[in-house]
Amino acid sequence: MSVRLKIISAMRQIAEEQKVTLPPLDDALSLHETGFDSLAFAILVARLEDDLGIDPFTISENATFPLTVGDFIEAYENVPA
Amino acid sequence: MSPRETFALRDYLGPSLKGRTISDAQRVVSLTDILEHTCLGDRLGELAGRSVLMAVSDQLISGLVMTEIDGVARRMLLCPPDLNADHLQSLMEDADIDAVVTDQPERWTDTDVKLVIPAGPPARAATQVKTERGTEWLMLTSGTSGVPKIVGHTLEALTGAIVADGPARSAAAVWATFYDIRRYGGLQIFLRAIVGGGSMVLSSPHEALADHVARLQARGVTHISGTPSHWRKLLMSGSASSFFPRYVRLSGEIADQAVLDGLSAAFPAASIGHAYASTEAGVGFAVNDGREGFPADIVGVVRDGVEMKVEDGSLRIRSRRTAHAYVGRNAAELADRDGFVDTGDIVELRGDRYHFVGRRGGIINIGGLKVHPEEIEAIVNRQLEVRMSRAKSRRSPITGGIVVVDVILADDADASRSDEIRKAILADCKASLAPHKVPAMIKFVSSLDITAAGKLARHDA
Numbered sequence: 178m179s180v181r182l183k184i185i186s187a188m189r190q191i192a193e194e195q196k197v198t199l200p201p202l203d204d205a206l207s208l209h210e211t212g213f214d215s216l217a218f219a220i221l222v223a224r225l226e227d228d229l230g231i232d233p234f235t236i237s238e239n240a241t242f243p244l245t246v247g248d249f250i251e252a253y254e255n256v257p258a
Numbered sequence: 259m260s261p262r263e264t265f266a267l268r269d270y271l272g273p274s275l276k277g278r279t280i281s282d283a284q285r286v287v288s289l290t291d292i293l294e295h296t297c298l299g300d301r302l303g304e305l306a307g308r309s310v311l312m313a314v315s316d317q318l319i320s321g322l323v324m325t326e327i328d329g330v331a332r333r334m335l336l337c338p339p340d341l342n343a344d345h346l347q348s349l350m351e352d353a354d355i356d357a358v359v360t361d362q363p364e365r366w367t368d369t370d371v372k373l374v375i376p377a378g379p380p381a382r383a384a385t386q387v388k389t390e391r392g393t394e395w396l397m398l399t400s401g402t403s404g405v406p407k408i409v410g411h412t413l414e415a416l417t418g419a420i421v422a423d424g425p426a427r428s429a430a431a432v433w434a435t436f437y438d439i440r441r442y443g444g445l446q447i448f449l450r451a452i453v454g455g456g457s458m459v460l461s462s463p464h465e466a467l468a469d470h471v472a473r474l475q476a477r478g479v480t481h482i483s484g485t486p487s488h489w490r491k492l493l494m495s496g497s498a499s500s501f502f503p504r505y506v507r508l509s510g511e512i513a514d515q516a517v518l519d520g521l522s523a524a525f526p527a528a529s530i531g532h533a534y535a536s537t538e539a540g541v542g543f544a545v546n547d548g549r550e551g552f553p554a555d556i557v558g559v560v561r562d563g564v565e566m567k568v569e570d571g572s573l574r575i576r577s578r579r580t581a582h583a584y585v586g587r588n589a590a591e592l593a594d595r596d597g598f599v600d601t602g603d604i605v606e607l608r609g610d611r612y613h614f615v616g617r618r619g620g621i622i623n624i625g626g627l628k629v630h631p632e633e634i635e636a637i638v639n640r641q642l643e644v645r646m647s648r649a650k651s652r653r654s655p656i657t658g659g660i661v662v663v664d665v666i667l668a669d670d671a672d673a674s675r676s677d678e679i680r681k682a683i684l685a686d687c688k689a690s691l692a693p694h695k696v697p698a699m700i701k702f703v704s705s706l707d708i709t710a711a712g713k714l715a716r717h718d719a
Binding site: 194215227 | 625652654655656657660662684693694698699
């Protein structure tokens, strides 16, 4: 499974657990509009760290948190595994 | 008015009770004629009035030496086997130690301790020693970091709960404990055996659990105590079915409903009690109704000489069973101005019972909110498929921390149903806990670390 697919599938699973109705996930969708709160994102980042072995948001001190779904996925794709 | 008579452990040992023993995996020693024996090569007299460090690695010989030294030395400092050697010098200075009793005398040849007395297996004594004074018992707290604190007790305080329970309850009992008897929880059981006229079966380091349980049954153990973590380990081992104690006691950690129910199912013929005690606060109370927590009506009254109150959320105890002081150069006050010891254990009133929710120092931070991991574990543990769990905080760049729970499944749980079990745990947590306490991640693991004191290891707490 590609990184992109893993991220999308993890988001769907967390949305189900957290009772969030996800809108269609396209790259331009802002993260705010996903309906995820900070806890849901924290869970997502933690699970992806276990699954992919990386947490792009703590690797660099000045990492900024992405604004859109596309930015979010890119942050994972740009980290050498 | 004549001074009160001073009792020492030797006064509870004598030839009148036949068949009493103390044993470990290797040896069985008779307690019936123990007063005619010495583990100190007849050199006990040299310890009169001294402050003695008990650096005896062997638990059985430690126990026998305690019965010899009590009533002779000014004080004795008990060292649990896992004591960090780096702390020893500072502890000895704090306790004014001027003599060492040890089964490894060669280790002390180059030190400036004036008197080193070797301890070994009991041998026939040439002289009998009389009780001369009340010895001060010094014990170490079981904190996991830093230098442990030295806590001062008297034999009267240490045995207060045993005397209050009366002799009938434990007549001819064979006691055992998973604890080491140089820790408060284990010492209580050793003293119950000695003071109550019974026998004692000690744990042995490195012994496999199944072998230990077989030995407990073979030696006829009737009364046994351990932490909830010890008991969960036993329940997971499958060894419980060949062991038939009459009394099962839990202390040292929160006894949740799941472990109480697990024990009553495993030992249907036994009475099961959880006791509240700590090195500093002594034995507070025991609960024998099979339910977690304790009745609210024992707070605010004096019962068996123990008075309890709840202040700032934590349980506080005043009684003659508490330690009398921390000992050392920079020792803090042990009790407040009114004589209450703050246990640091946080309780919460639910209906007519108080429930333990965690340690004041054990709080984990979840997105800026304070959470007691034990509160989450109690919910997770009540799933039938769960044997044991540990909740902790995991750092998160987004909220600062999320709740992660490691879970050990019960032996009869089907691991292929893990998704279903995870969902059931989450659903129960959501129904019972505030949203920030609901685990963000649940991991199934095959084991969880237990500290030398028998408690669930909380590295991040």
